[in-house]
Amino acid sequence: MKAKHQRLTLAIIAIVAVIGAGFLALYGLRDNAALFRTPSDIAADPLPVGQAFRLGGMVADGSIEEQADGITIRFVVQDAEAEVSVLYSGITPDLFAENSGVVAEGALDAEGVFVAESILAKHDENYMPPELADVDMGREPGQ
């Protein structure tokens, strides 16, 4: 093989690898990218049961209920127009509270309850998850 051919071969391998990686990536993204939805999005167009997504909104006033097992809580996430009931087992992150913004990861169950696998942490009291910046909650959080 001449040097020129070798270089060409290597270039082709590199291009094939990059395109292959790109396809693999897009294939992976089709199945695994989690969408962000607000309660009014869900009311307008509910996602299929079991499809993972991120739910964002405000924890409704007086809605946090501890369940008997001591590790599960039920609360309502709302925005200006709609609300979704959420079930979560685990330690809630620092600064998780009523009347404050929340982003939860999980999926809807058959009854339309959002079963959260995780609740995204908030880093300090001024922090607002970027997805929530545009959500109309009907009023200022924390008021």
Add this chain to the structure above:
Amino acid sequence: MIAETGLAALWLAAALCGLQLVFGVMALRSDDSGVATAIRPVAVVQGILTALAFAMLIWLFLRTDLSVELVAANSHSAKPWLYKFAGTWGNHEGSMLLWVAILAASGALVAVFERRLKEKTLIATLAAQAAIGLGFYAFLLFASNPFARLSPAAAEGRGLNPLLQDPGLAFHPPTLYFGYVGISIAFSFAVGALITRDVGPVFARAMRPWILASWIFLTLGIAAGSYWAYYELGWGGWWFWDPVENASLMPWLAATALLHSVTVLATRDALRAWTIMLAVVAFSMSMLGTFLVRSGVLTSVHAFAVDPRRGTFILALLIIYIGGALALYALRVGTVREGSRFEFMSREGALVVNNVLLSAILGIVLIGTLYPLGVEAVTGEQLSVGPPYFNATAGPLALLLVAAMAVGPLLRWRRDEWRNVMGRISLPVLISSLALFALVMFASPIGILPMLGLILAAGVAAASLAPLWKRNLRRTPLFTYGMVIAHLGIAVSMAGMAFESAFSEEVLVAVRPGDTHQVGPYSVTFDNTRPVAGPNWTAVEAGLTVQRGDGQPFTLAPQARMFSSPQTETSEAAIRTAWNGQLYTVLGNGDGSGRWQLRLWWKPFVTLIWLGGILVAFGGLLSLIGRVRRERKTMEREAWA
């Protein structure tokens, strides 16, 4: 006066940086030796001045000088001194000053220590380093001035994010930055060599120690960041595929590929154009990471003040530098001579496989990281890409890569025979088969990725030691030991990841005093809670009595902390490290009636993940020492001849 001194030093350094670029261009255009000899001292003084500016900022933070805006916004007089010190870079402006200081220091180090490179190429390299520097000085001085005064001075500072108030802050950011920004040297070398058409083995040997040095720091910085997130966040995970983590992983992937391709260039004079490309890509990934983390497009503990002007500024710099380098590459790559040929079945061939796989993983991580940003920019739809995507795509490729890593070092340069290779890898293959057998027979069923990971780790650990087989160990060069240890480190780290993901046990319970729960080999009894106070926080602390089998009981005390400035709650996990894993305990909320949430993990061999990272970095260090020594000897010999 301290702030003014710092600002003056910074302006002066920026001016010298401009001078360095002008001198460089002049020296390249004519053979004016006067300008050429001046460029080294200019680079050194520039480095000293930015170091001085940075020292001034540290001093301001140590004194908690509240007449400086940055200090007032990010520090607090009641903070322990370590966090006052490390808090210097725990904010946007301070961390950008650290960035620029390391950039300038890199240029200065090249000016002082680089002796191998052709004079012209060195001048072009320093000019390129100055060109990068100018943009970032401008960013610092016009959009992120760390020394701005506050009038009137604040009565008290606003404090530092409590998640950052940890000894990790003193270690992780500077280490990571030394790697992250240090790789700019490879970029400048590549630009320099393109300008003077000097791509070849001598150039590669000169560039290699610099790549190694920054790669060692990058490895340590990533490992440290991972461990910090692991114990500080209280989520029990050690890698979250967070965009900010990816921003540090991408330069590492590129630098690792570069490290291997530069060896091909140095030893066999092949992969010329490709190596140059990788050097450009590696630092481009660093700049991209800086953009992602510092611009505010991502919100995380790493992103400080969000100011759209800053994002645009860094994006513009990114486009100018990457675009410029790629344009130069396109113009000049035709003049880069073709390198030597080799058979596929050879060390070079294996290193090409390494490079292709690393590049593919890099591409996958890059796409996954940028995809949500792109989709949101185009359609406004918000989505997130997390572990399911990265594990499914990058995971299998990483396993392939590690398998290639087992074989590569056992191949000869130029050409090798399948038959001989088979002989050499038979023992590692046997060991992998034994591991497979043991897992199937004795362990509970586990996922396919951890399964393959464990099997491969066993074989790769054996294969990584194989290059020492039948060699005179005392005459084996240090850089061979470096490679062996680094590859062994990868196997160790992978074993840790696989163990952790396959055999972790988790318990989430609500407990009353006296309740006992079993996790892994430990039984954990919840005794009580009590209030405790630190310098700038109060906390609820749980008392846990833990016993392993019939062993000596000991206590663990996880805390839920409330910080006063700024007001934030954090949970402090309590961790017990044993030889074969860690017990990880987190205290959750109380329900007011004496019941507390408790989360317990048993993570077998999880420490191997970071131990492996340290081994990899240590291997890099041995390699660096070995290479530098060898080069010095060669130069002495040449001087005599």
